[in-house]
Amino acid sequence: MKTKKPRTLDDEELDAIFAHVHREYFTQRRNAALLALMEATGLRVSEALALKTTDIVLIGGPLWKVVVPDGEGCKTGWREVPFVMNKRMTDYFLPWYYHDVWEGDYVFVTSNGNQLTPSSFRRWLHRKACEAGLTKNVTPHMLRHTYATRRVQAGWERPAVQLALGHKSPSTTDIYFHSDIRRLVELVGRDVT
Secondary structure, three states: OOOOOOOOOOHHHHHHHHHOOOOOOHHHHHHHHHHHHHHHHOOOHHHHHOOEHHHEEEEEOOEEEEEEEOOOOOOOOEEEEEEEOOHHHHHHHHHHHHHOOOOOOEOOEOOOOOEOOHHHHHHHHHHHHHHOOOOOOOOHHHHHHHHHHHHHHOOOOHHHHHHHHOOOOHHHHHHHHHOOHHHHHHHHHHHHO
């Protein structure tokens, strides 16, 4: 049985989407931060939207972590995923973190203070991808695949990728290791020299 390669976004595609975000609007800053956070952590859209303000924790410097409740593969009932806070996130997160101006429990809320829904983010992402001229159907789950594929390409071992994604079974994580032919060529090339 042939394993289907996960659909991902490359740097140029992500940059094109971010180029069409108008940061002067709250909803655009929020959605850009959500997009960047999902790309940086591999969270499912439902996990990201369920984050509460206490679930994003500063570790030190640019290093933060998200504490994801009830991770699928976690014995503890949560998993921690470290990430680097980047410019795409700071417009939304830092005013809240340093000035405690957040109202409500959830991190990603509407302008009325209600929890953002997966369908509204999915529509926004699709619209921004179209505005950016992307011809593929861009979905929030592609950010998770992009995260995992990049970690494999960076040399992460299977258990680390599995833990970060919250997969219960190693076989669920295998799709990312089967898809990286560049890594295979590199390894084989080292044996030749």
